[in-house]
Amino acid sequence: MNSASRSVTTREPTDCHDCPIRQLALFRPIQTDQLDTVKSLRTAQREIPPSTELYREGDRIQESFTLFSGWVIRYKTLEDGRRQILGFALPGDLLCFQPDLGAPNTHSAQTLTPVVLCAFPADDLIQMFRRYPELAIQMSWITSRDEAIYHEHLINLGRRPARERIAHLLLELHYRLTVRNLAEPDEPVTLPLNQEHIADAVGLTTIHVSRTLRTLREERLLNYQSGVLTLFDRPTLVELTGFHEDVFQPRPTL
Amino acid sequence: MNSASRSVTTREPTDCHDCPIRQLALFRPIQTDQLDTVKSLRTAQREIPPSTELYREGDRIQESFTLFSGWVIRYKTLEDGRRQILGFALPGDLLCFQPDLGAPNTHSAQTLTPVVLCAFPADDLIQMFRRYPELAIQMSWITSRDEAIYHEHLINLGRRPARERIAHLLLELHYRLTVRNLAEPDEPVTLPLNQEHIADAVGLTTIHVSRTLRTLREERLLNYQSGVLTLFDRPTLVELTGFHEDVFQPRPTL
DNA sequence: CGACCTCTTGAGTGAGCTCAAAAACAGTGG
Protein backbone atom coordinates (compact mmCIF):
# COMPACT_ATOMS: atom_id res chain seq x y z
CA MET A 1 0.00 0.00 0.00
CA ASN A 2 2.72 2.40 -1.01
CA SER A 3 2.24 5.57 -2.95
CA ALA A 4 3.84 5.79 -6.35
CA SER A 5 5.47 9.08 -5.64
CA ARG A 6 7.22 7.92 -2.52
CA SER A 7 9.11 5.27 -4.37
CA VAL A 8 10.88 7.81 -6.56
CA THR A 9 14.39 7.42 -5.25
CA THR A 10 16.92 7.27 -8.03
CA ARG A 11 16.09 8.98 -11.24
CA GLU A 12 17.45 8.59 -14.74
CA PRO A 13 18.01 11.90 -16.45
CA THR A 14 15.88 11.23 -19.52
CA ASP A 15 14.35 7.81 -19.11
CA CYS A 16 12.38 6.20 -16.38
CA HIS A 17 12.48 2.55 -17.14
CA ASP A 18 10.22 1.37 -14.45
CA CYS A 19 7.33 3.75 -14.48
CA PRO A 20 4.47 1.66 -15.84
CA ILE A 21 5.53 -1.00 -13.43
CA ARG A 22 5.32 1.41 -10.63
CA GLN A 23 1.83 2.23 -11.70
CA LEU A 24 0.65 -1.30 -12.14
CA ALA A 25 2.65 -2.97 -9.44
CA LEU A 26 0.31 -1.28 -7.05
CA PHE A 27 -2.02 -4.13 -7.70
CA ARG A 28 0.03 -7.21 -8.17
CA PRO A 29 3.62 -8.38 -8.31
CA ILE A 30 4.83 -8.80 -11.84
CA GLN A 31 7.09 -11.51 -13.23
CA THR A 32 10.64 -10.49 -13.95
CA ASP A 33 10.43 -11.14 -17.67
CA GLN A 34 7.45 -8.82 -17.85
CA LEU A 35 9.50 -6.32 -15.98
CA ASP A 36 12.23 -6.48 -18.56
CA THR A 37 9.79 -5.84 -21.33
CA VAL A 38 8.31 -2.89 -19.63
CA LYS A 39 11.73 -1.49 -19.01
CA SER A 40 12.45 -1.81 -22.68
CA LEU A 41 9.68 0.70 -23.39
CA ARG A 42 12.27 3.41 -22.77
CA THR A 43 9.77 6.03 -21.96
CA ALA A 44 10.66 9.55 -21.07
CA GLN A 45 10.35 11.11 -17.66
CA ARG A 46 9.56 14.79 -17.66
CA GLU A 47 9.53 17.57 -15.15
CA ILE A 48 6.95 20.20 -15.87
CA PRO A 49 6.35 23.58 -14.26
CA PRO A 50 3.01 24.55 -12.73
CA SER A 51 0.13 25.96 -14.78
CA THR A 52 1.32 24.19 -17.89
CA GLU A 53 -1.05 22.69 -20.39
CA LEU A 54 -0.26 19.00 -20.84
CA TYR A 55 -2.67 18.51 -23.67
CA ARG A 56 -5.70 20.23 -25.07
CA GLU A 57 -9.11 19.12 -26.19
CA GLY A 58 -8.88 18.27 -29.87
CA ASP A 59 -5.18 17.41 -29.84
CA ARG A 60 -4.16 14.00 -31.03
CA ILE A 61 -1.83 12.94 -28.28
CA GLN A 62 -0.48 9.47 -28.72
CA GLU A 63 0.99 9.22 -25.27
CA SER A 64 -0.19 8.30 -21.84
CA PHE A 65 1.21 9.68 -18.61
CA THR A 66 1.77 8.37 -15.15
CA LEU A 67 1.93 11.07 -12.54
CA PHE A 68 4.84 10.67 -10.15
CA SER A 69 4.41 13.84 -8.18
CA GLY A 70 2.26 16.92 -8.30
CA TRP A 71 -1.32 17.69 -9.21
CA VAL A 72 -2.98 17.82 -12.62
CA ILE A 73 -6.51 18.90 -13.52
CA ARG A 74 -8.48 17.45 -16.38
CA TYR A 75 -11.16 19.80 -17.68
CA LYS A 76 -13.40 20.82 -20.52
CA THR A 77 -14.36 24.32 -21.55
CA LEU A 78 -17.42 25.69 -23.31
CA GLU A 79 -17.29 28.24 -26.10
CA ASP A 80 -18.02 31.11 -23.74
CA GLY A 81 -15.16 30.13 -21.45
CA ARG A 82 -17.10 28.34 -18.73
CA ARG A 83 -14.96 25.51 -17.42
CA GLN A 84 -15.79 22.18 -15.86
CA ILE A 85 -13.05 20.39 -13.99
CA LEU A 86 -13.56 16.67 -14.53
CA GLY A 87 -11.15 15.51 -11.90
CA PHE A 88 -7.90 16.01 -10.07
CA ALA A 89 -5.07 13.63 -10.89
CA LEU A 90 -2.79 12.80 -7.97
CA PRO A 91 0.54 10.95 -7.87
CA GLY A 92 0.10 7.44 -9.15
CA ASP A 93 -2.78 8.31 -11.46
CA LEU A 94 -2.83 7.60 -15.13
CA LEU A 95 -3.57 10.37 -17.60
CA CYS A 96 -4.64 10.52 -21.20
CA PHE A 97 -5.03 6.81 -21.76
CA GLN A 98 -6.83 6.45 -25.07
CA PRO A 99 -6.68 3.14 -26.82
CA ASP A 100 -7.91 4.74 -30.01
CA LEU A 101 -4.69 6.18 -31.32
CA GLY A 102 -6.27 8.30 -33.98
CA ALA A 103 -8.97 9.98 -31.94
CA PRO A 104 -8.56 13.54 -30.72
CA ASN A 105 -8.55 14.21 -27.01
CA THR A 106 -11.94 14.93 -25.55
CA HIS A 107 -10.64 17.11 -22.75
CA SER A 108 -7.66 19.18 -21.67
CA ALA A 109 -5.21 18.79 -18.84
CA GLN A 110 -3.10 21.29 -16.97
CA THR A 111 -0.61 21.07 -14.13
CA LEU A 112 -1.46 22.79 -10.87
CA THR A 113 1.94 22.27 -9.29
CA PRO A 114 5.38 21.36 -10.51
CA VAL A 115 4.91 17.86 -11.84
CA VAL A 116 7.05 14.86 -12.56
CA LEU A 117 5.49 12.43 -14.93
CA CYS A 118 6.40 9.54 -17.10
CA ALA A 119 5.19 9.61 -20.67
CA PHE A 120 4.99 6.54 -22.84
CA PRO A 121 3.63 6.04 -26.34
CA ALA A 122 0.11 4.68 -26.37
CA ASP A 123 0.87 2.03 -28.94
CA ASP A 124 3.75 0.71 -26.86
CA LEU A 125 1.32 0.39 -24.02
CA ILE A 126 -1.08 -1.52 -26.20
CA GLN A 127 1.72 -3.76 -27.38
CA MET A 128 2.49 -4.46 -23.78
CA PHE A 129 -1.11 -5.36 -23.10
CA ARG A 130 -1.03 -7.69 -26.05
CA ARG A 131 1.96 -9.47 -24.59
CA TYR A 132 0.87 -9.42 -20.97
CA PRO A 133 -2.89 -9.70 -20.78
CA GLU A 134 -2.69 -9.40 -17.02
CA LEU A 135 -1.70 -5.78 -17.46
CA ALA A 136 -4.66 -5.15 -19.71
CA ILE A 137 -6.95 -6.64 -17.12
CA GLN A 138 -5.43 -4.42 -14.49
CA MET A 139 -6.02 -1.51 -16.79
CA SER A 140 -9.67 -2.41 -17.02
CA TRP A 141 -9.61 -2.42 -13.26
CA ILE A 142 -8.30 1.11 -13.16
CA THR A 143 -10.81 2.44 -15.62
CA SER A 144 -13.65 0.69 -13.87
CA ARG A 145 -12.67 2.38 -10.64
CA ASP A 146 -12.48 5.69 -12.46
CA GLU A 147 -15.99 5.13 -13.68
CA ALA A 148 -17.24 4.73 -10.11
CA ILE A 149 -15.54 8.01 -9.26
CA TYR A 150 -17.33 9.77 -12.08
CA HIS A 151 -20.57 8.38 -10.73
CA GLU A 152 -19.84 10.05 -7.42
CA HIS A 153 -19.13 13.32 -9.17
CA LEU A 154 -22.33 13.07 -11.16
CA ILE A 155 -24.56 12.63 -8.15
CA ASN A 156 -22.60 15.36 -6.44
CA LEU A 157 -23.31 17.83 -9.24
CA GLY A 158 -26.81 16.68 -9.97
CA ARG A 159 -28.34 16.14 -6.59
CA ARG A 160 -26.48 17.92 -3.84
CA PRO A 161 -26.59 21.56 -2.69
CA ALA A 162 -23.51 23.75 -2.63
CA ARG A 163 -22.40 23.03 0.90
CA GLU A 164 -22.47 19.30 0.44
CA ARG A 165 -20.84 19.48 -2.97
CA ILE A 166 -17.87 21.39 -1.66
CA ALA A 167 -17.54 19.32 1.48
CA HIS A 168 -17.72 16.13 -0.56
CA LEU A 169 -14.99 17.28 -2.90
CA LEU A 170 -12.70 18.23 -0.04
CA LEU A 171 -13.36 14.94 1.73
CA GLU A 172 -12.51 13.12 -1.48
CA LEU A 173 -9.25 14.92 -1.96
CA HIS A 174 -8.28 14.54 1.66
CA TYR A 175 -8.98 10.84 1.57
CA ARG A 176 -7.17 10.22 -1.68
CA LEU A 177 -4.13 12.00 -0.29
CA THR A 178 -4.07 10.00 2.91
CA VAL A 179 -4.38 6.76 0.99
CA ARG A 180 -1.23 7.75 -0.88
CA ASN A 181 0.58 8.73 2.29
CA LEU A 182 0.56 12.31 1.14
CA ALA A 183 -1.48 13.43 4.14
CA GLU A 184 -2.04 12.38 7.70
CA PRO A 185 -5.59 11.30 8.52
CA ASP A 186 -6.20 13.89 11.21
CA GLU A 187 -3.85 16.64 10.20
CA PRO A 188 -4.34 19.68 8.01
CA VAL A 189 -3.24 19.30 4.38
CA THR A 190 -2.06 21.82 1.87
CA LEU A 191 -3.88 21.74 -1.45
CA PRO A 192 -2.83 23.63 -4.58
CA LEU A 193 -6.40 24.77 -5.22
CA ASN A 194 -7.90 28.21 -5.20
CA GLN A 195 -11.62 28.83 -4.94
CA GLU A 196 -11.96 28.97 -8.68
CA HIS A 197 -10.75 25.39 -8.99
CA ILE A 198 -13.29 24.29 -6.43
CA ALA A 199 -16.01 26.24 -8.19
CA ASP A 200 -15.19 24.74 -11.57
CA ALA A 201 -15.10 21.26 -10.11
CA VAL A 202 -18.46 21.39 -8.36
CA GLY A 203 -20.33 23.61 -10.80
CA LEU A 204 -20.63 26.82 -8.79
CA THR A 205 -19.36 30.40 -8.91
CA THR A 206 -16.22 31.44 -7.11
CA ILE A 207 -18.27 33.92 -5.15
CA HIS A 208 -20.64 31.30 -3.94
CA VAL A 209 -17.77 29.01 -3.07
CA SER A 210 -16.30 31.77 -0.95
CA ARG A 211 -19.54 32.25 0.96
CA THR A 212 -20.11 28.55 1.38
CA LEU A 213 -16.61 27.96 2.69
CA ARG A 214 -17.27 30.66 5.22
CA THR A 215 -20.42 28.99 6.49
CA LEU A 216 -18.62 25.63 6.67
CA ARG A 217 -15.96 27.35 8.74
CA GLU A 218 -18.53 29.06 10.97
CA GLU A 219 -20.23 25.72 11.50
CA ARG A 220 -16.88 24.36 12.60
CA LEU A 221 -17.08 21.57 10.05
CA LEU A 222 -13.99 22.34 8.02
CA ASN A 223 -11.67 25.16 7.18
CA TYR A 224 -10.07 25.86 3.83
CA GLN A 225 -8.03 29.01 3.81
CA SER A 226 -4.89 29.95 1.91
CA GLY A 227 -4.56 26.44 0.63
CA VAL A 228 -4.74 24.65 3.97
CA LEU A 229 -7.56 22.23 4.51
CA THR A 230 -8.55 21.25 8.04
CA LEU A 231 -11.37 18.83 8.70
CA PHE A 232 -12.75 19.77 12.09
CA ASP A 233 -15.50 17.21 12.25
CA ARG A 234 -14.98 14.44 9.76
CA PRO A 235 -17.77 12.15 11.03
CA THR A 236 -20.39 14.84 10.63
CA LEU A 237 -19.03 15.77 7.23
CA VAL A 238 -19.13 12.16 6.08
CA GLU A 239 -22.68 11.89 7.34
CA LEU A 240 -23.69 15.19 5.79
CA THR A 241 -22.33 14.46 2.34
CA GLY A 242 -22.90 10.72 2.18
CA PHE A 243 -19.23 10.21 1.47
CA HIS A 244 -18.25 6.63 0.69
CA GLU A 245 -14.53 6.27 0.83
CA ASP A 246 -14.52 2.77 -0.69
CA VAL A 247 -14.83 4.22 -4.16
CA PHE A 248 -11.69 6.26 -3.77
CA GLN A 249 -9.55 3.47 -2.46
CA PRO A 250 -6.82 2.12 -4.65
CA ARG A 251 -7.80 -1.05 -6.44
CA PRO A 252 -7.75 -4.09 -4.20
CA THR A 253 -5.22 -6.77 -5.03
CA LEU A 254 -6.23 -9.42 -7.51
CA MET B 1 -22.49 -0.81 -38.39
CA ASN B 2 -25.22 -3.11 -37.27
CA SER B 3 -27.02 -2.91 -33.97
CA ALA B 4 -26.75 -5.83 -31.64
CA SER B 5 -30.47 -6.14 -31.25
CA ARG B 6 -31.17 -6.41 -34.93
CA SER B 7 -29.01 -9.46 -35.32
CA VAL B 8 -31.09 -11.47 -32.87
CA THR B 9 -32.58 -13.97 -35.25
CA THR B 10 -32.45 -17.46 -33.84
CA ARG B 11 -32.48 -17.76 -30.12
CA GLU B 12 -31.49 -20.56 -27.79
CA PRO B 13 -33.96 -21.09 -24.99
CA THR B 14 -31.49 -20.81 -22.13
CA ASP B 15 -28.10 -20.05 -23.64
CA CYS B 16 -26.81 -17.50 -26.03
CA HIS B 17 -23.46 -18.75 -27.12
CA ASP B 18 -22.42 -15.87 -29.24
CA CYS B 19 -23.32 -12.83 -27.23
CA PRO B 20 -19.94 -11.47 -26.18
CA ILE B 21 -18.87 -11.86 -29.74
CA ARG B 22 -21.77 -9.84 -30.86
CA GLN B 23 -20.68 -7.16 -28.48
CA LEU B 24 -17.06 -7.18 -29.40
CA ALA B 25 -17.34 -8.04 -33.04
CA LEU B 26 -18.65 -4.55 -33.50
CA PHE B 27 -15.06 -3.48 -33.54
CA ARG B 28 -13.04 -6.14 -35.18
CA PRO B 29 -13.36 -9.55 -36.73
CA ILE B 30 -12.32 -12.30 -34.38
CA GLN B 31 -10.42 -15.46 -35.24
CA THR B 32 -12.47 -18.62 -35.31
CA ASP B 33 -10.65 -20.28 -32.46
CA GLN B 34 -11.39 -17.28 -30.29
CA LEU B 35 -14.96 -17.59 -31.35
CA ASP B 36 -15.11 -21.19 -30.18
CA THR B 37 -13.81 -20.23 -26.78
CA VAL B 38 -16.29 -17.48 -26.38
CA LYS B 39 -19.08 -19.79 -27.36
CA SER B 40 -17.94 -22.17 -24.69
CA LEU B 41 -18.75 -19.58 -22.08
CA ARG B 42 -22.30 -20.89 -22.11
CA THR B 43 -23.82 -17.79 -20.80
CA ALA B 44 -27.49 -17.34 -20.19
CA GLN B 45 -29.81 -15.16 -22.16
CA ARG B 46 -32.63 -13.64 -20.21
CA GLU B 47 -35.81 -11.80 -20.97
CA ILE B 48 -36.79 -9.32 -18.32
CA PRO B 49 -39.97 -7.30 -17.86
CA PRO B 50 -39.95 -3.50 -17.60
CA SER B 51 -39.32 -1.67 -14.33
CA THR B 52 -37.28 -4.54 -12.97
CA GLU B 53 -34.22 -4.01 -10.86
CA LEU B 54 -31.23 -5.73 -12.45
CA TYR B 55 -28.92 -5.11 -9.56
CA ARG B 56 -28.71 -2.77 -6.63
CA GLU B 57 -26.02 -0.63 -5.11
CA GLY B 58 -24.21 -2.74 -2.56
CA ASP B 59 -24.96 -6.08 -4.19
CA ARG B 60 -22.08 -8.30 -5.10
CA ILE B 61 -23.00 -9.24 -8.61
CA GLN B 62 -20.42 -11.39 -10.32
CA GLU B 63 -21.93 -11.11 -13.75
CA SER B 64 -21.77 -8.71 -16.63
CA PHE B 65 -24.57 -8.09 -19.09
CA THR B 66 -24.81 -7.27 -22.74
CA LEU B 67 -28.02 -5.56 -23.69
CA PHE B 68 -29.65 -7.03 -26.78
CA SER B 69 -32.82 -5.01 -26.79
CA GLY B 70 -34.56 -2.53 -24.56
CA TRP B 71 -33.45 0.28 -22.29
CA VAL B 72 -31.80 0.14 -18.88
CA ILE B 73 -31.00 2.99 -16.51
CA ARG B 74 -28.03 3.03 -14.18
CA TYR B 75 -28.54 5.24 -11.16
CA LYS B 76 -27.57 6.07 -7.61
CA THR B 77 -29.84 7.21 -4.82
CA LEU B 78 -29.18 9.31 -1.76
CA GLU B 79 -30.51 8.46 1.69
CA ASP B 80 -33.43 10.85 1.33
CA GLY B 81 -34.51 9.26 -1.94
CA ARG B 82 -33.10 11.77 -4.37
CA ARG B 83 -31.95 9.91 -7.46
CA GLN B 84 -29.28 10.59 -10.04
CA ILE B 85 -29.46 8.70 -13.29
CA LEU B 86 -25.91 8.03 -14.42
CA GLY B 87 -26.74 6.94 -17.91
CA PHE B 88 -29.07 5.12 -20.25
CA ALA B 89 -27.92 1.78 -21.60
CA LEU B 90 -29.10 1.00 -25.10
CA PRO B 91 -28.90 -2.21 -27.12
CA GLY B 92 -25.29 -3.25 -27.57
CA ASP B 93 -24.12 -1.65 -24.34
CA LEU B 94 -22.30 -3.48 -21.62
CA LEU B 95 -23.56 -3.36 -18.06
CA CYS B 96 -22.09 -4.10 -14.69
CA PHE B 97 -18.58 -4.86 -15.81
CA GLN B 98 -16.47 -4.95 -12.67
CA PRO B 99 -13.10 -6.63 -12.83
CA ASP B 100 -12.96 -6.71 -9.04
CA LEU B 101 -15.08 -9.73 -8.34
CA GLY B 102 -15.38 -9.15 -4.63
CA ALA B 103 -16.38 -5.51 -4.66
CA PRO B 104 -20.00 -4.49 -4.17
CA ASN B 105 -21.78 -2.61 -6.92
CA THR B 106 -21.50 1.13 -6.69
CA HIS B 107 -24.80 1.83 -8.40
CA SER B 108 -28.13 0.24 -9.28
CA ALA B 109 -29.70 -0.63 -12.60
CA GLN B 110 -33.29 -0.98 -13.66
CA THR B 111 -35.06 -1.85 -16.89
CA LEU B 112 -37.22 0.79 -18.50
CA THR B 113 -38.67 -1.49 -21.14
CA PRO B 114 -38.88 -5.22 -21.68
CA VAL B 115 -35.27 -6.22 -22.04
CA VAL B 116 -33.34 -9.07 -23.56
CA LEU B 117 -29.85 -9.41 -22.23
CA CYS B 118 -27.04 -11.86 -22.08
CA ALA B 119 -25.46 -12.48 -18.73
CA PHE B 120 -22.05 -14.01 -18.29
CA PRO B 121 -19.93 -14.57 -15.21
CA ALA B 122 -17.34 -11.89 -14.66
CA ASP B 123 -14.53 -14.33 -14.02
CA ASP B 124 -15.22 -16.13 -17.27
CA LEU B 125 -14.89 -12.82 -18.97
CA ILE B 126 -11.59 -12.20 -17.27
CA GLN B 127 -10.39 -15.67 -18.25
CA MET B 128 -11.28 -14.81 -21.78
CA PHE B 129 -9.27 -11.60 -21.59
CA ARG B 130 -6.36 -13.58 -20.27
CA ARG B 131 -6.49 -15.86 -23.25
CA TYR B 132 -7.29 -13.23 -25.86
CA PRO B 133 -5.59 -9.98 -24.95
CA GLU B 134 -7.14 -8.37 -27.96
CA LEU B 135 -10.50 -8.58 -26.26
CA ALA B 136 -9.11 -6.95 -23.15
CA ILE B 137 -7.77 -4.13 -25.25
CA GLN B 138 -11.14 -3.70 -26.88
CA MET B 139 -12.66 -3.59 -23.45
CA SER B 140 -10.34 -0.78 -22.50
CA TRP B 141 -11.58 0.89 -25.64
CA ILE B 142 -15.15 0.62 -24.51
CA THR B 143 -14.50 1.93 -21.05
CA SER B 144 -12.41 4.77 -22.37
CA ARG B 145 -15.31 5.81 -24.57
CA ASP B 146 -17.64 5.57 -21.59
CA GLU B 147 -15.33 7.87 -19.71
CA ALA B 148 -15.64 10.50 -22.43
CA ILE B 149 -19.41 10.21 -22.16
CA TYR B 150 -19.27 10.82 -18.44
CA HIS B 151 -17.22 13.89 -19.14
CA GLU B 152 -20.01 15.20 -21.34
CA HIS B 153 -22.52 14.54 -18.61
CA LEU B 154 -20.36 16.28 -16.05
CA ILE B 155 -20.06 19.49 -18.01
CA ASN B 156 -23.74 19.24 -18.77
CA LEU B 157 -24.67 19.10 -15.09
CA GLY B 158 -22.03 21.49 -13.90
CA ARG B 159 -22.05 24.26 -16.42
CA ARG B 160 -25.22 24.36 -18.46
CA PRO B 161 -28.64 25.83 -17.68
CA ALA B 162 -31.78 23.72 -17.69
CA ARG B 163 -32.78 24.26 -21.30
CA GLU B 164 -29.39 23.25 -22.64
CA ARG B 165 -29.11 20.30 -20.28
CA ILE B 166 -32.37 18.80 -21.42
CA ALA B 167 -31.76 19.52 -25.07
CA HIS B 168 -28.30 17.99 -24.82
CA LEU B 169 -29.62 14.82 -23.25
CA LEU B 170 -32.29 14.41 -25.90
CA LEU B 171 -29.79 15.06 -28.68
CA GLU B 172 -27.53 12.43 -27.16
CA LEU B 173 -30.24 9.81 -26.98
CA HIS B 174 -31.49 10.58 -30.45
CA TYR B 175 -28.02 10.29 -31.88
CA ARG B 176 -27.16 7.08 -30.08
CA LEU B 177 -30.37 5.54 -31.37
CA THR B 178 -29.72 6.54 -34.96
CA VAL B 179 -26.22 5.15 -34.79
CA ARG B 180 -27.73 1.80 -33.81
CA ASN B 181 -30.34 1.96 -36.54
CA LEU B 182 -33.03 2.27 -33.93
CA ALA B 183 -34.11 5.68 -35.19
CA GLU B 184 -34.13 7.57 -38.45
CA PRO B 185 -32.04 10.74 -38.48
CA ASP B 186 -34.89 13.13 -39.29
CA GLU B 187 -37.86 11.25 -37.94
CA PRO B 188 -39.55 11.35 -34.54
CA VAL B 189 -38.49 8.63 -32.10
CA THR B 190 -40.31 7.03 -29.23
CA LEU B 191 -38.40 7.02 -25.95
CA PRO B 192 -39.43 5.10 -22.83
CA LEU B 193 -38.76 8.12 -20.63
CA ASN B 194 -41.07 10.22 -18.56
CA GLN B 195 -40.20 13.65 -17.28
CA GLU B 196 -38.96 12.22 -14.02
CA HIS B 197 -36.29 10.22 -15.83
CA ILE B 198 -35.15 13.33 -17.63
CA ALA B 199 -35.15 15.27 -14.38
CA ASP B 200 -33.09 12.65 -12.57
CA ALA B 201 -30.63 12.47 -15.43
CA VAL B 202 -29.96 16.19 -15.72
CA GLY B 203 -30.30 17.14 -12.07
CA LEU B 204 -33.57 19.09 -12.13
CA THR B 205 -37.10 18.75 -10.75
CA THR B 206 -39.85 17.16 -12.80
CA ILE B 207 -41.78 20.40 -12.55
CA HIS B 208 -38.96 22.40 -14.00
CA VAL B 209 -38.45 19.81 -16.72
CA SER B 210 -42.08 20.19 -17.65
CA ARG B 211 -41.79 23.95 -17.93
CA THR B 212 -38.54 23.77 -19.85
CA LEU B 213 -39.90 21.27 -22.33
CA ARG B 214 -42.77 23.64 -22.95
CA THR B 215 -40.46 26.53 -23.74
CA LEU B 216 -38.39 24.31 -26.04
CA ARG B 217 -41.62 23.40 -27.79
CA GLU B 218 -42.76 27.01 -28.02
CA GLU B 219 -39.40 27.97 -29.47
CA ARG B 220 -39.94 25.28 -32.09
CA LEU B 221 -36.64 23.64 -31.24
CA LEU B 222 -37.92 20.22 -30.21
CA ASN B 223 -40.99 18.48 -28.95
CA TYR B 224 -41.17 15.73 -26.38
CA GLN B 225 -44.67 14.67 -25.54
CA SER B 226 -46.11 11.32 -24.53
CA GLY B 227 -42.81 9.65 -25.24
CA VAL B 228 -42.31 10.94 -28.77
CA LEU B 229 -39.28 13.07 -29.46
CA THR B 230 -39.17 15.33 -32.48
CA LEU B 231 -36.18 17.48 -33.24
CA PHE B 232 -37.53 20.47 -35.14
CA ASP B 233 -34.28 22.31 -35.59
CA ARG B 234 -31.33 20.06 -34.99
CA PRO B 235 -28.65 22.51 -36.21
CA THR B 236 -29.76 25.19 -33.78
CA LEU B 237 -29.98 22.65 -30.99
CA VAL B 238 -26.49 21.39 -31.69
CA GLU B 239 -25.23 24.95 -31.71
CA LEU B 240 -27.12 25.83 -28.56
CA THR B 241 -25.94 22.89 -26.51
CA GLY B 242 -22.47 22.46 -27.93
CA PHE B 243 -23.28 18.87 -28.77
CA HIS B 244 -20.36 16.85 -30.11
CA GLU B 245 -21.62 13.65 -31.60
CA ASP B 246 -18.14 12.15 -31.98
CA VAL B 247 -18.11 11.11 -28.36
CA PHE B 248 -21.26 9.07 -28.74
CA GLN B 249 -20.16 7.20 -31.81
CA PRO B 250 -19.41 3.54 -31.53
CA ARG B 251 -15.75 2.79 -31.21
CA PRO B 252 -13.86 3.10 -34.49
CA THR B 253 -12.29 -0.07 -35.85
CA LEU B 254 -8.80 -0.92 -34.71
C1' DC C 1 5.28 51.69 -4.02
C1' DG C 2 2.01 50.19 -7.52
C1' DA C 3 0.18 46.19 -10.21
C1' DC C 4 -2.03 42.05 -9.94
C1' DC C 5 -4.11 38.25 -7.94
C1' DT C 6 -7.40 36.08 -4.93
C1' DC C 7 -10.72 36.40 -1.58
C1' DT C 8 -14.57 38.77 0.77
C1' DT C 9 -18.81 41.32 1.35
C1' DG C 10 -23.05 43.74 -0.05
C1' DA C 11 -27.13 44.46 -2.83
C1' DG C 12 -30.21 43.03 -6.17
C1' DT C 13 -31.81 39.46 -9.49
C1' DG C 14 -33.21 35.27 -11.40
C1' DA C 15 -33.27 30.37 -12.34
C1' DG C 16 -34.88 26.65 -10.38
C1' DC C 17 -37.13 25.02 -6.12
C1' DT C 18 -41.30 23.86 -2.98
C1' DC C 19 -46.00 23.42 -2.12
C1' DA C 20 -50.53 22.85 -3.84
C1' DA C 21 -53.96 21.82 -6.96
C1' DA C 22 -55.96 20.90 -11.33
C1' DA C 23 -55.88 18.54 -15.76
C1' DA C 24 -54.80 14.83 -18.78
C1' DC C 25 -54.27 10.01 -19.39
C1' DA C 26 -54.14 4.89 -18.82
C1' DG C 27 -55.79 1.02 -16.81
C1' DT C 28 -59.38 -1.62 -14.13
C1' DG C 29 -63.52 -3.36 -12.83
C1' DG C 30 -68.35 -3.05 -12.77
Add this chain to the structure above:
DNA sequence: CCACTGTTTTTGAGCTCACTCAAGAGGTCG
Protein backbone atom coordinates in the same frame (compact mmCIF):
# COMPACT_ATOMS: atom_id res chain seq x y z
C1' DC D 1 -69.48 2.48 -21.68
C1' DC D 2 -68.56 4.71 -17.54
C1' DA D 3 -66.98 5.46 -12.87
C1' DC D 4 -62.79 4.92 -10.15
C1' DT D 5 -57.94 4.84 -9.22
C1' DG D 6 -53.27 5.84 -9.95
C1' DT D 7 -49.85 7.98 -12.63
C1' DT D 8 -47.93 11.68 -15.26
C1' DT D 9 -48.08 16.32 -16.81
C1' DT D 10 -49.36 21.09 -16.36
C1' DT D 11 -50.03 25.54 -14.14
C1' DG D 12 -49.86 29.01 -10.41
C1' DA D 13 -47.82 31.37 -6.44
C1' DG D 14 -44.20 32.17 -3.49
C1' DC D 15 -39.60 31.34 -1.95
C1' DT D 16 -34.54 30.50 -1.88
C1' DC D 17 -30.36 29.13 -3.38
C1' DA D 18 -27.10 30.47 -6.25
C1' DC D 19 -25.99 34.06 -9.70
C1' DT D 20 -24.54 38.83 -11.41
C1' DC D 21 -22.59 43.18 -10.74
C1' DA D 22 -19.75 46.13 -8.10
C1' DA D 23 -16.58 47.48 -4.81
C1' DG D 24 -13.31 46.80 -1.22
C1' DA D 25 -9.76 44.08 1.38
C1' DG D 26 -5.79 41.35 1.64
C1' DG D 27 -1.65 39.22 -0.09
C1' DT D 28 2.34 38.79 -3.28
C1' DC D 29 5.74 40.20 -6.34
C1' DG D 30 8.54 43.11 -9.20
